[in-house]
Amino acid sequence: MLINLSDIIKDNDGKLELSESFEMPTTDFLGEEFTFSEPCLLEGVILNNTKSLELKGKVTGKMGVHCARCGKPLTVDLEDPVEEILVREDAVFPEDEDVIVYSGSEVELMEAIVNGFLLNVSGKFLCSEDCKGLCSICGANLNEGDCGCNREYIDPRLEKLAEIMKNMSDTE
Numbered sequence: 001m002l003i004n005l006s007d008i009i010k011d012n013d014g015k016l017e018l019s020e021s022f023e024m025p026t027t028d029f030l031g032e033e034f035t036f037s038e039p040c041l042l043e044g045v046i047l048n049n050t051k052s053l054e055l056k057g058k059v060t061g062k063m064g065v066h067c068a069r070c071g072k073p074l075t076v077d078l079e080d081p082v083e084e085i086l087v088r089e090d091a092v093f094p095e096d097e098d099v100i101v102y103s104g105s106e107v108e109l110m111e112a113i114v115n116g117f118l119l120n121v122s123g124k125f126l127c128s129e130d131c132k133g134l135c136s137i138c139g140a141n142l143n144e145g146d147c148g149c150n151r152e153y154i155d156p157r158l159e160k161l162a163e164i165m166k167n168m169s170d171t172e
Ligand SMILES: [Zn+2]
Pocket: 067, 068, 069, 070, 071, 072, 126, 127, 128, 131, 132, 133
């Protein structure tokens, strides 16, 4: 997502309002595939503080994920704060400072937005707080009714282990 900065670069103390819709790329992370069937929205403002440009805003959208217990596809809200410092490539700036460097009068924000998303997102979503998950014996979705398997004899510690094994195979 390229943002044209030409108006704000020249204008010390200037302010550029942003409302940009953009395509967020499908992102694999923590064993989940995050998909975005609709464009996301970046809303915010870029302020010129004479030394650098400060971007403050948020990214909102809808993302497709899966229930961590039963695997059902879910659509959940995405809302990530975005705070970045933009500096021109020829500006003198401490090297360890975490900034976005731009050249000319345009800045590319996609990488920073995806990185911010990865910092904020968790890999665990549930279709409902009391999702019953899948039968540990036959794999049936227990939210749709009982499959009739006798799971009662399972030692709770073994069940915990089965859950861990399942999470491990889920994240492969
Ligand atoms: Zn579920």
